[in-house]
Amino acid sequence: MGEEIKTALANLDENLVLDLVRRKIQAGEDPEAxxxxxxxxxxxxxQxxxxxxxxxxxxxxxxxxxxxxxxLIKPVLRKDRDSTGLGKFVLGTVKGDVHDIGKNIVADLLTGAGFEVIDLGVDIAPEIFVARVxxxxxxxxxxxxxxxxxxxxxxxTIRALEKADLREKVKVMIGGSMVNDEVKAYVGADAGCRDAVQGVKIVKQWAKG
Ligand code: B12
Structure with missing residues (x-):
């Protein structure tokens, strides 16, 4: 049925996508899958x-x-009952970019994992990140x-954090569909992730370690 979901979405068949997702959830399939x-x-x-x-x-x-x-998936996403109070997490889509579906998933997963998420929204200028941090x-x-x-x-944004003497105090995670090690090195982040679930795992380690 996974293949069917991909094809249905690729064909922009909204009713079929929603129907398949509902059926998968009812069948107890892994929401992350x-x-x-x-x-x-x-x-x-x-593409x-x-x-x-x-x-x-x-x-x-x-x-x-x-x-x-x-x-539909949100209510069945795993919540960590053991971890709460992992701290604040400032999140936003950077300046010039308005894509937010992935960011919103990250926000939900972080909240579920026990972070207090301060979601700044989209097209956020470096100085706003600095001010909120x-x-x-x-x-x-x-x-x-x-x-x-x-x-x-x-x-x-990372340079602005440096200039504000905040870079040493924060860990920066970047994410998005084209993020890789090269991009991570270019921007000067502590970690980079294309996958929200992986990203949240890393941040949880930061918070606990
Ligand atoms: C839907 C979509 C849009 C929607 C966005 C709606 C919205 N509210 O977000 C709309 C129509 C607005 C849009 C607009 C544009 N888009 Co667009 N869009 C897409 C598309 C098809 C899907 C993006 C998406 O939502 N994916 C689903 C989510 C769940 O995946 P995700 O965002 O990657 O997020 C996951 C991970 O990356 C990660 N993640 C994301 N953020 C973070 C942050 C952290 C901290 C962590 C840990 C993880 C993480 O977690 C998520 C879940 O695993 C992509 C194709 C693609 N391959 O990405 C193109 C794409 C990104 N868009 C593209 C383009 C060109 C545009 C436009 C310029 C088009 C135009 N001519 O106007 C505009 C730009 C507007 C702007 N200034 O930002 C290009 C970018 C090319 C490039 N190299 O720059 C792409 C790749 C399509 C393509 N192949 O040409 N777009």
């Missing part, structure tokens, strides 16, 4: 858009379908970005 299938499906949309087989309106619609499916005393910062241009915005 369902999420992974949806992610593969929406990546196909991205089709890049190949000019789809229009921007399709991209927008794919986002709506994904969000609807995630709403200072204000909240957060030890963790998450920068989301899907566009190639987001890497410069991430780098600028």
């Amino acid at each position: 369902i999420l992974a299938d949806l992610k593969t499906g929406i990546e196909i949309i991205g 089709k858009f890049e190949a000019q087989e789809l229009y921007l309106i399709d991209l927008i619609y794919s986002g709506d379908i994904f969000r609807g499916a995630f709403e 200072r204000e909240t005393g957060s030890r963790f910062v998450g920068l989301s970005g899907l566009l190639t241009v987001a890497y410069d915005a991430m780098k600028e």
